Amino acid sequence: MTTLKLLSPANLGLLELRNRMILAPLTRCRAGAGYVPQPINALYYAQRASAGLIISEATQVAPNGIGYPNTPGIYNSAQVKGWKQQDLRNWHTAITLV
Numbered sequence: 001m002t003t004l005k006l007l008s009p010a011n012l013g014l015l016e017l018r019n020r021m022i023l024a025p026l027t028r029c030r031a032g033a034g035y036v037p038q039p040i041n042a043l044y045y046a047q048r049a050s051a052g053l054i055i056s057e058a059t060q061v062a063p064n065g066i067g068y069p070n071t072p073g074i075y076n077s078a079q080v081k082g083w084k085q086q087d088l089r090n091w092h093t094a095i096t097l098v
């Protein structure tokens with residue numbers, strides 16, 4: 001029986017990927033008030049954790065860098081706290097997120 005190459009491990013630079021499936025970045029528009037990440041942000045990635053590589057969504061790095069409404073930011077303490085509260089430990093252990 002032949003194994004699909006798509007499902008075989010791969011190296012991408014220093015990253016060791018469990019498989020060759022790559023999820024492109026998507027803008028989910030699910031941040032809460034003040035562009036703070038919500039638990040649904042982590043749930044989105046957890047549901048896709050079987051991919052070998054996930055390129056995370058657009059994240060605002062400054063107030064004047066908002067490209068889409070309701071996208072999560074990471075430029076103030078409330079947003080950083082929101083990201084830290086995401087229960088990323090429940091993601092599949094083989095996931096690589098950049």
